[in-house]
Amino acid sequence: MMLAVAPRVLMTARMAGFRALSTSAVARKDIVQETYLRELKAYKAPEKAPDAHKGHVREFSSPAQPQAPSSPSSSDIASQLEAYTSSEPDVVEASVPQDVASEQQDVNEYLKELQADIKVEAHH
DSSP states (O other): OOOOOOOOHHHHHHHHHHHHHHHHHHHHHHHHHHHHHHHHHOOOOOOOOOOTTTEEEEEEOOOOOOOOOOOOOOHHHHHHHHHHHOOOOOOEEEEEEEHHHHHHHHHHHHHHHHHOOOOOOOOO
8 A cells, every 4th residue: 555645845855865965075185185194294205325325426527638630840830831843733613614605694684674664565
């Protein structure tokens, strides 16, 4: 046999259940948060050995002082000058081939044409 329960009573019972669930969820959250904070405060980082950096960091040594260049002696200069003047200079002929000369004339004519005034005929 089914008992007839008033909808208001049923709704009140459901609300009480939800409140109980939400209260217990908050209580669980507080317990987790408290545990986390307690463990975080109790944590201590392990101490490192004083020579733990060995192998990761190289020792610095300053570079050696550079030597000033020595000035050449007069005999070195004389031998270099003699070698320079005794070698035969490369002679390059400055003759312009005929093709290049005619090409330059064509280019000059073309440039003159470009500089000339352009006459535009009116279209009616």
